[in-house]
Amino acid sequence: MANQKKRTADHAAEQMLGRAEQLGIETAWHRWEAMQPQCGFGKLGLCCRHCNMGPCRIDPFGSGPKMGVCGATADTIAARHLVRMIAAGTAAHSDHGRGIVHALHMFGEGETVDYAVKDEAKLLAIAAEYGIATKGVPIKKVAAEVAEAAYEEFGRQFGHQRFAERAPEKRRQLWERLGVSPRGIDREVANMMNITLMGVDNDYKSILTHGIRGALVNGWGGSMIATEMSDILFGGPKPIRASVNLGVLREDEVNIVVHGHEPTLSEMIVAAAQDPEMIALAQQHGAKGITLAGICCTANEILMRHGVPIAGNFLMQELAILTGAVEAMIVDVQCVMPGLSEVTRCYHTKLVTTSPKCRFPGTDVAHIEFDEKHAFETAKQIVRLAIENYAHRDQSKVRIPQNTTGLVAGFTAENAFRFLGGHYRSSYRPLNNAIIEGRIRGLAGVVGCNNPNVCQDQAHLTMTRELIKHDVLVVQTGCAAIACAKDGLLAPEGAALAGPGLREICETVGIPPVLHLGACVDNSRILVALCNVLNEGGLGEDLSDIPVAGAAPEWMSEKAISIGFYVVASGIYTVFGTPHPVMGAPNVTDYLLRGMEEDYGATFAFEEDPIKAAHLMIDHINKKRAALKLRPMLHDTYAETDATAELVGV
Numbered sequence: 015m016a017n018q019k020k021r022t023a024d025h026a027a028e029q030m031l032g033r034a035e036q037l038g039i040e041t042a043w044h045r046w047e048a049m050q051p052q053c054g055f056g057k058l059g060l061c062c063r064h065c066n067m068g069p070c071r072i073d074p075f076g077s078g079p080k081m082g083v084c085g086a087t088a089d090t091i092a093a094r095h096l097v098r099m100i101a102a103g104t105a106a107h108s109d110h111g112r113g114i115v116h117a118l119h120m121f122g123e124g125e126t127v128d129y130a131v132k133d134e135a136k137l138l139a140i141a142a143e144y145g146i147a148t149k150g151v152p153i154k155k156v157a158a159e160v161a162e163a164a165y166e167e168f169g170r171q172f173g174h175q176r177f178a179e180r181a182p183e184k185r186r187q188l189w190e191r192l193g194v195s196p197r198g199i200d201r202e203v204a205n206m207m208n209i210t211l212m213g214v215d216n217d218y219k220s221i222l223t224h225g226i227r228g229a230l231v232n233g234w235g236g237s238m239i240a241t242e243m244s245d246i247l248f249g250g251p252k253p254i255r256a257s258v259n260l261g262v263l264r265e266d267e268v269n270i271v272v273h274g275h276e277p278t279l280s281e282m283i284v285a286a287a288q289d290p291e292m293i294a295l296a297q298q299h300g301a302k303g304i305t306l307a308g309i310c311c312t313a314n315e316i317l318m319r320h321g322v323p324i325a326g327n328f329l330m331q332e333l334a335i336l337t338g339a340v341e342a343m344i345v346d347v348q349c350v351m352p353g354l355s356e357v358t359r360c361y362h363t364k365l366v367t368t369s370p371k372c373r374f375p376g377t378d379v380a381h382i383e384f385d386e387k388h389a390f391e392t393a394k395q396i397v398r399l400a401i402e403n404y405a406h407r408d409q410s411k412v413r414i415p416q417n418t419t420g421l422v423a424g425f426t427a428e429n430a431f432r433f434l435g436g437h438y439r440s441s442y443r444p445l446n447n448a449i450i451e452g453r454i455r456g457l458a459g460v461v462g463c464n465n466p467n468v469c470q471d472q473a474h475l476t477m478t479r480e481l482i483k484h485d486v487l488v489v490q491t492g493c494a495a496i497a498c499a500k501d502g503l504l505a506p507e508g509a510a511l512a513g514p515g516l517r518e519i520c521e522t523v524g525i526p527p528v529l530h531l532g533a534c535v536d537n538s539r540i541l542v543a544l545c546n547v548l549n550e551g552g553l554g555e556d557l558s559d560i561p562v563a564g565a566a567p568e569w570m571s572e573k574a575i576s577i578g579f580y581v582v583a584s585g586i587y588t589v590f591g592t593p594h595p596v597m598g599a600p601n602v603t604d605y606l607l608r609g610m611e612e613d614y615g616a617t618f619a620f621e622e623d624p625i626k627a628a629h630l631m632i633d634h635i636n637k638k639r640a641a642l643k644l645r646p647m648l649h650d651t652y653a654e655t656d657a658t659a660e661l662v663g664v
């Protein structure tokens with residue numbers, strides 16, 4: 015039997031992988047191993063299929079071709095491919111945002127009764143930001159007008175994204191100078207596809223510049239719209255306790271797992287699963303009740319708003335079914351593995367697709383299409399299907415690992431750092447002071463996916479533990495947050511692992527040393543929080559001045575590439591685990607690791623060793639502290655490392 019500890023740092027996943035092998039069921043790990051060695055050209059970014067004169071591949075070492083049939087060089091090919099990845103990531107997050115705007119608009123127009131404005135204060139604040147009059151205007155009308163204004167950001171033909179005006183003045187000027195102020199969302203996506211077509215742009219730097227603007231429109235456009243409109247519709251999250259890991263599933267209840275991204279669906283499933291009629295129906299079918307749990311980002315959405323438990327992160331999706339106790343896995347879009355249908359075939363589990371954007375072939379997958387008008391009824395229909403499936407569960411096949419961990423989720427740019435000052439000081443001042451006085455070294459965003467190319471969760475945990483040990487306050491989203499939650503780092507007790515300065519603050523205020531800021535679209539919350547830090551004063555004038563660093567140590571999705579680019583182009587140094595597929599393109603690689611510093615005041619770094627990566631981040635934070643002439647750290651826990659300075663690219 016394979017050494018599961020090499021595959022995952024999660025004990026529940028380890029047990030389930032053993033179970034998969036016992037039953038001869040394949041998972042992503044097995045398929046990844048069977049895929050080795052993976053294509054070296056692809057890894058280095060040296061293959062192109064953009065036209066039918068190809069496919070072409072560049073020989074990076076020997077005497078083979080150095081250009082594609084059209085004459086494209088390694089740099090052109092890698093840059094074009096990278097920018098198409100950004101386009102896909104931006105499209106995904108932004109289309110998610112569009113979906114939420116659509117629901118808000120339908121509410122405003124009275125076309126649905128299933129959604130309502132749950133955070134009126136936020137609606138009014140965004141209306142003010144959009145310049146929409148609200149005095150004496152009925153809330154529905156305000157909602158419709160805010161939704162229409164948000165829609166306009168997608169089709170905008172003139173000017174740039176409204177929310178980009180939240181960025182500090184210096185950054186906006188820099189973007190203007192470099193020609194990357196993000197314009198209309200759909201325009202930027204179309205532009206990225208156009209300029210990477212065969213025979214259009216072939217200057218790697220120009221291609222990357224188009225890509226950077228296309229990434230910025232995600233962070234300061236599509237994703238930010240998704241976050242803000244979700245808060246308006248579903249309520250701004252507040253700190254909430256919950257539990258995580260496969261042990262949240264119940265042997266004697268109907269277990270429903272919701273997986274994917276868009277809260278328009280998962281919110282309704284939450285409501286349906288709590289409906290007394292549904293609970294009574296479950297009891298009639300011999301179950302004690304209904305347990306709803308989430309996987310991936312949609313899990314984060316309903317965790318932070320309702321305390322719904324999380325079954326696991328990206329690589330747990332197949333493993334959840336292997337418990338044998340899941341009546342239905344409901345999916346919408348993004349990060350939904352096609353391999354799910356194979357695993358569900360081995361069990362009674364019903365796979366339910368709900369979006370026209372994400373369907374599975376075959377007839378054993380139920381497709382129950384979800385729309386905003388009949389949202390609650392459809393959700394009830396799906397929950398009913400799960401309940402009726404309970405009778406088909408084979409209890410002899412049930413193996414639920416007992417692992418669960420407690421966490422606190424639900425921090426936002428509005429509430430997160432206010433907690434640092436206790437309940438009476440509603441400002442970012444305490445956070446800024448803690449950094450200025452050297453209690454907290456700085457901030458880090460550790461985000462992103464799982465990937466079987468690294469031991470699951472290991473990089474997230476090792477990096478995050480190292481950062482908090484040296485008094486870096488960590489914020490998280492996506493599957494990274496779920497990884498660290500499973501490890502207990504998102505519970506207040508996690509403060510025991512923090513350095514003395516950070517620990518003292520966490521213990522005084524009662525917060526964890528690692529703050530859950532939501533789903534991947536909620537990386538926009540990190541941008542807003544950092545703008546608030548700047549506005550509070552004392553930590554520079556631009557985002558690139560703040561002692562902060564980002565990381566995606568186990569990245570997998572094209573969305574991660576898009577996020578990485580908007581974060582770096584916003585001035586935040588960011589470390590990826592495995593490199594972007596560009597390493598065969600010397601000029602592109604050099605620009606990402608070094609050249610971007612001159613333009614954007616930040617670069618990428620690629621570092622697979624999570625401790626070394628954490629040290630790159632800490633070194634960067636220290637460098638920013640020094641540039642701001644901040645006091646030395648109160649507790650000096652960190653011996654400067656310069657062994658990796660070369661990779662920092664400064």
Ligand code: BF8
Pocket residue numbers: 275310311328348349461462463464491492493494533534535570571573574
């Ligand atoms: O948007 S972290 S595996 S679930 S891509 Fe996907 Fe990556 Fe998870 Fe959410 Ni984000």
Ligand code: SF4
Pocket residue numbers: 062063064065066067068069070081082083084085086091212213
């Ligand atoms: Fe080859 Fe150029 Fe066509 Fe790409 S665009 S497949 S490099 S000929």
